[in-house]
Amino acid sequence: MxxxxxxxxxxxxxxxxxxxxxxxxxxxxxxxxxxxxxxxxxxxxxxxxxxxxxxxxxxxxxxxxxxxxxxxxxxxxxxxxxxxxxxxxxxxxxxxxxxxxxxxxxxxxxxxxxxxxxxxxxxxxxLILKENLTGQIGFPKIIGKGKLISDATEKMRKVAQGKTTVLLLGESGTGKELFARALHLLSPRHDKPLVSINCAAIPKDLLESELFGHERGAFTGAVGRKIGRFELADKGTLFLDEVGELDITLQAKLLRVLEEGEVMRVGGVTNVKSDVRLIAATNRDLLARVARKEFREDLYYRLNVFSIVIPPLRERREDLPALIDHFIVQIAKALKKEVRGVSPEAMKILSAHPFTGNVRELQNAIERAIILCEGNLLLPQDLGLTPSNFQSEEIFLAGGLADASGAAVRSVESKMIQKVLSECGGNKSRAAEKLQVSYKTLLTKIKEYQIDGGSKMKRF
Ligand SMILES: Nc1ncnc2c1ncn2[C@@H]1O[C@H](COP(=O)(O)OP(=O)(O)OP(=O)(O)O)[C@@H](O)[C@H]1O
Ligand SMILES: [Mg+2]
Missing domain, CATH: 3.40.50.2300 (Response regulator)
Structure with a gap:
């Protein structure tokens, strides 16, 4: 109390x-x-x-x-x-x-x-987030010089100026939240609140009142009045994370708020004006959800006014060294360790690792390694990512190291796709969702890896 x-x-x-x-x-x-x-x-x-x-x-x-x-x-x-x-x-x-x-x-x-x-x-x-190792204070540094990530950053900078709704698309751990924060800070609303809500993390029954608030007595347990995130973000930015997880009734309510620019608290009788810049993010293929009638098409178009695709780490491996350096500096400082870099052997392992969990997986790996590291350089044993962890087939033993890393990624991806496709009974859009890639990416990969039966499977 x-x-x-x-x-x-x-x-x-x-x-x-x-x-x-x-x-x-x-x-x-x-x-x-x-x-x-x-x-x-x-x-x-x-x-x-x-x-x-x-x-x-x-x-x-x-x-x-x-x-x-x-x-x-x-x-x-x-x-x-x-x-x-x-x-x-x-x-x-x-x-x-x-x-x-x-x-x-x-x-x-x-x-x-x-x-x-x-x-x-x-x-x-x-404050808790800021104190967290993974959180950053001040303007977030977006590391990456490759074409794909530079294009994404450039688009973000351009759209930041107005009030346009932005949809951030990317696999888990690619930096969607980071982009949302940077976008807000570059926008004219930077001195107003950035309020976030993760639609997947809050139970369905509570989400509505989290978003829109409620009046006292609106439902059992509503002892006092609650101000929703929309109202809290007034004049600022609202970041709707994992928007693909919103259930269909809430989608309708969200759409109404976006169209009318007004919020009605649960159990309320009057509307409250809401001047909010919306950024939404998802790692789902929203169009596939629209096709399956799990996501409202009208809401999809409302959110997808301007979309930014944040590339997965495997499509910008050239950024790996800069990211590794960045995390070492940041984490070593926070943990008060004297780690300054990566040994050549450890670097080879990192370069060959598939990083399906993207930048977050890399960041966690570096954090773990720094904790274990006893000297100035991260060694293979600190990483716990020996090649045998993910593959040890003959294919890796032929050719140079660069070939090995590519082959390892392809092998793991191909196996995962086959496994998930068979789990989903050949339903590619479901498989794409499970694999957290777009439908198009999955089709390209099925073709590239010549996955058996890929072309014969029913298309949804
Ligand atoms: N380009 C980058 N430069 C520096 N740090 C990055 C970059 N991209 C991501 N990170 C860091 O990686 C971690 C994961 O990023 P973030 O939380 O933004 O990903 P996400 O796409 O929101 O993931 P999820 O879908 O799992 O919520 C964060 O700690 C973030 O600071
Ligand atoms: Mg996120």
Whole structure:
């Protein structure tokens, strides 16, 4: 349960507000003047402060300063009487979340509180992400000089300027989230929030209220009002990750929001304006889903206004050395290790590895190796990716190393395709989905590897 500190000298108002807050599921601490307010802030355990501006002893501004000094991430909402708006504006400049002019509708205050708390939660999540090894602080560095990745970066830079909806397409681990972040930061909305939601990670029943919010009592368990991600991303960017996983009823609701530019909270009666720039991403072949009627065609066209394909690592192996260097520098620093590079033998193994999990797999491999590494250079044994891990057929023993790496990739791919095709009873679009490649890529590969029965299989 979240705790709200209410600093208000007028007993009647304090009573009404604390009842309303408790009714909304918050724990309330009361303080009747500035000094008591500051003391309660110092004691800790407060998630949000609502304070009157004019108070006996010390003012609301002093309470705000005490919060900013001690725990700046705690939002402070000021209540002001008519005539002190100027001071309130000054307070916002000093870091208050917002102010609300008296007299006000308690419901309006409640909305402000929920928005502020949800923002704080996201901020905390973001901080955790930033501290995570894999997360990066500041503008994300997109490594890659090859033609395919440069084209993708160039397209991203160009489209960033407007408000166009962007669809990022790429296999798992290719950098879709990285691109989404870069796009937002290059856009005119860079100083507004980038709010993300992973449609695959949230249970179906909860996703609707995560996206659009809900009113109190909208369904069993909806104890308070919840602000959805669409509202939180207002004026900023919303990143809908794994959009291919949205179920068909939510697809209809999403489409309506995109068309009307307004959100209706679950159980709500009025629409809320939503000014959001949308970036969607998927590792699925959405067109194949459209063909199977699993994804709405109209939504597909709404999302696919401008698409950027992020190439898999195997199609840009020339970027491997730069990526390896980048991850070594980044991870060694975070882990405080003295690793500076890769031994030639380890490099050969990395160059031959198929990396079906793309950049993320490479990044994880480097992280593991750095943890195990005892010297300055990553050695084959640190990598745990010896060639026998993925193949040890004769084919690898003939020709040069470059041939071996290509052959290894082809062999693994061909085997995977055959296995998955047979699991899917020859249904290529299902197989493509399972393999996380586009239908077209699968067809090309079936032809290239002359996979048996490939041409005889039924086309969906
Ligand atoms: N070109 C790149 N340069 C530097 N780092 C990269 C690059 N591409 C990806 N990464 C890093 O690889 C990891 C995976 O990238 P990201 O999470 O963006 O992939 P994704 O496409 O969203 O994957 P998934 O579909 O599995 O969610 C991240 O840590 C990201 O920072
Ligand atoms: Mg992702």
């Amino acid at each position: 979240e705790t709200i500190l209410l600093v208000e000298d007028l007993e009647s108002l304090a009573g009404v507000l604390s009842l309303a807050l408790e009714g909304a599921g918050f724990q309330v601490l009361l303080a009747k003047d500035g000094v008591e307010g500051i003391a309660k802030v110092r004691k800790g355990g407060v998630d949000l402060v609502v304070t009157d501006l004019k108070l006996p002893k010390k003012s609301g501004l002093d309470v705000l300063r005490a919060v900013k000094e001690q725990t700046p991430e705690i939002p402070v909402i000021l209540m002001t009487a008519h005539g002190s708006i100027e001071t309130a504006v000054k307070a916002v400049k000093e870091g208050a979340y917002d102010f609300i002019a008296k007299p006000f509708d308690p419901d309006h205050l409640m909305l402000q509180i929920e928005k502020a708390l949800e923002k704080k939660r996201l901020l905390t999540e973001n």
